[in-house]
Amino acid sequence: MPIHIKLIYQTPQGAKTEFYSDPMDMKDAIQIAEDLEKTGRKLAFTFLDDYDHSWTLKELKKYTEEIQSEPHNIIVYFDGGFHKEKKAAGLGCVIYFDKSGKSYRLRKNIFAEGLESNNEAEYAALDLGLKELENLEVHHLPVTFIGDAMVVINQMNDEWPCYDDDLEKWIDRIENRIGKMGLTASYKLVSRKDNQEADKLATQALNKVEIEATSEVAETDR
Structure with a gap:
């Protein structure tokens, strides 16, 4: 931080x-x-x-x-991919954090059904990142969420209004989860090129290739 x-x-x-x-x-x-x-x-x-x-x-x-003994200095990359005909989505998140003097990268993706749009998939990917933070027992810390979905980032930053009921439900769900965890969330928009890890995980999930892994990384790899 x-x-x-x-x-x-x-x-x-x-x-x-x-x-x-x-x-x-x-x-x-x-x-x-x-x-x-x-x-x-x-x-x-x-x-x-x-x-x-x-x-x-x-x-x-x-x-x-x-x-020092808890996850901190947390950055979450997220991305959602949507298949219109199948109404299925691939969700991916990459979480970088420090703990006990070392830096780590957590990668997670899932295949999801029942979504209606690419924007909904993006929100679901953001929610996946939050669930993984819950699993890490992260609470009462600042967290930066990074994605290439302009709608999601601008709406979560309160820069764009939301007129879609389905997306509004995701926003409420995410904000409630953030509130319960006591997080101070900030949101950053990047190009797809700068979100390649999460994008790749989302694509792999759409192809039903599931990944869940945590590895130690150099601090400069963030």
């Missing part, structure tokens, strides 16, 4: 100003703050995330220790 450092500096003569850092990893923010404290200058730190939640240095260190 990216963190900004808010630094309040005061000179011996009493002049005071504030500085805000670029976003950085929590571990880097803590290391920089501890290094600045060694200067002996009169400094005050506040750490802010993108949702305006704030921590003191002591609170942030405690928080990072608590989450």
Whole structure:
């Protein structure tokens, strides 16, 4: 989770100003703050995330220790493929997360029947990603959901209205699940090229090739 450092500096003569850092990893923010404290200058730190939640240095260190053994720094890629004649869909999700100092990738897909459109398949794929987060016991954390479905991303970001009753039901279902899990969700639209893993899983699911696997990855592979 990216963190900004808010630094309040005061000179011996009493002049005071504030500085805000670029976003950085929590571990880097803590290391920089501890290094600045060694200067002996009169400094005050506040750490802010993108949702305006704030921590003191002591609170942030405690928080990072608590989450190390649980999945965190979570990104979910999702994609749904729809076969109109069969009214069947392939749903795929790829979840990247950190746990106990290592980075992991979870891949999951399923074959689904009874859906009516490609947009519904995309929502079902997003819901699949949430179910997998439930299985990982993820709760009360920020999560970024990434997909190439413009309708889904814009509607979940409240940028486009939804006039379709079936899609509205998916939105309600997803928002209720997010609320119960205590997640702070953000949604990002990417090109299909940048969503290849989830797209491939959706295609494989349509062909009834099911995949469920978790593997360790390098942090740069996210």
